[in-house]
Amino acid sequence: MATQTRSGPPAALPRPGRDPRADICRGLALWMIVINHTPGNWLGGFTLKNFAFADATEAFVLLAGYAGAFAYAGQADRQGWAPAAAALIRRIGKLYVAHIFLLVVFTAQVGFSAATLDRAAYLDELALDPFAEQPYRTLLEALLLRFQPHFLDILPLYIVLLSLLIPGLLLRGHPWAVLTLSLALWLGVREAGFNLPRWQEGGWFFNPLAWQVLFVAGFLLGQAARGAPSIPLPPRSPWIAALALIVLGLGVLGMIVSEHLPETMEELPLWFSDFLVGIDKTSLHPVRLLSMLALTYLVAAYVPRDWAFLRSRWVWPFAAMGRHSLPVFCFGILLSFAARLLLEQYDGWRMQVAVNLLSFGALVVIALIADWARETVRPKPAPSPAPQPLPGTA
Structure with missing residues (x-):
């Protein structure tokens, strides 16, 4: 008998468990976003953005790509491209609805506060004043994702990145092609200065055509973690670790000089100060990308996935928040303004302590509610039917 060959997607890989490192880091990133979005919060001086040319947004995007490899590339391997693409479309739809809902609630929160407290500056500072000037046009532009107030530009970025992943899944078995296309697009966008249009204000604050390179880096890292075709990852090496620490150390020095030592900044050579000022976030400057990759290497190489501490009570709140990033992020935006x-x-220390403890506790509660809801709606396996007696043995 002739041997039949089967074409189609690669054989499905066994589905690995959740990576606690990714959940904890995502939870930390979400907590930092809340802190950084709260003006006057003393903890803002201790978040990642103060110690590296990267912040919680870079971590969030890279981890989104990492999770995408497990969730959607894994599904594509098991069921084919079409079901995975359909799952991505459903997720994009959920993100879009969440963004519009958050926009409406955030606008109401800020607008009511501005009217009640007679602080019209809130609307101007958060770029919500177009609602007072052209409410119908502003709403239309918001639905088209062309109007993005401050703090509400991360979900549109995520929506575009997941949209790019739909065709990207077709190349999941060709990691070098994925990396080459991603780098070419990032470099081309930076060189041409191209960005998606934004109503009244030029381009998007987070240019998704540039930030996709960080998303792709996370995706390829996730592919490697689950044993799928990927780029060979750097081995655990003291030399590479030393280089990563040097990159991060230079970032610490650069941030200290540029943010806290203006006198020293004025004494530096003009080319160096221009270089520091030119490390842009919109199109993901290479220094920001390199800083996040250096930090990722240190975590991936030197924090074991099975380390018992990652499942201890000391970090479980961050892991819980990381498992439910969408509700925690949306609630965190509203919480930061409150x-x-x-x-x-x-602004005394008692209020600082109270605000941060209450904010952190509220985010953990949201994560626990989401955990409970997921377990409640998750379909339970049907019980096995009772064995039937054989004929004539009853």
Whole structure:
């Protein structure tokens, strides 16, 4: 008998468990986003952005790509491209609805606060004043993702990145092609200065055509972690670790000089100060990309996935938040503005402690509710039917 060959997607890989490192890091990133979005929060001086040319947004995007490899590339391997693409479309739809809902609630929160407290500056500072000037046009532009107030530009970025992943899944078995196309697009966008249009204000604050390179880096890292075709990862090496630490150390020095030592900044050579000022976030400057990759290498190479501490009570709140990034992020945006209002009333250490403890606790509660909801709606396996007696043995 002739041997039949089968064409189609590669054989499905066994589905690995969740990576606690990714959940914890995502939870930390979400917590930092809340802190950084709260003006006057003393903890803002201790977040990642103060110690590297990268911040929680870079971590969030890279981890989104990492999770995408497990969720969607894994599904494509098991079921084919079409079901995975359909799952991506459903996720994009959920993100879009969440973004519009968050926009409406955030606008109401800020607008009501501005009217009640007579602080019209809130609307101008958060770029919500077009709602007062052209409400119908502003709403239309918001639905088209061309109007993005401050703090509400991360979900549109995520929507575009997941949209690019739909055709990208077709190349999941060709990692070098994926990396080459991604790098070419990133470099081309930076060189041409191209960006997606934004109503009234030029381009998007986070240019998704540039930030996709960080998403792709996370995707390829996830592919390697689950044993799928990927780029060979750098081995665990003290030399590579030393180089990564040098990159991060230079970032610390650069941030200290540029943010906290203006006198020293003025004494530096003009080319060096111009270089520091030119490390842009919109099109993901190479220094920002390199900083995040250096930090990722250190975590991936020197924090074991099975380390018992990662499942201890000390870090479980961050892991819980990381498992439910969408509700935690949306609630965190609203929470950060409420925290700002409290800190503006009284900025003493007691209020600082209270605001940060209450904010952190509220985010953990949201994550626990999401955990409970997921377990409640998850379909339970049907019980096995009772064995039937053989004929004539009853």
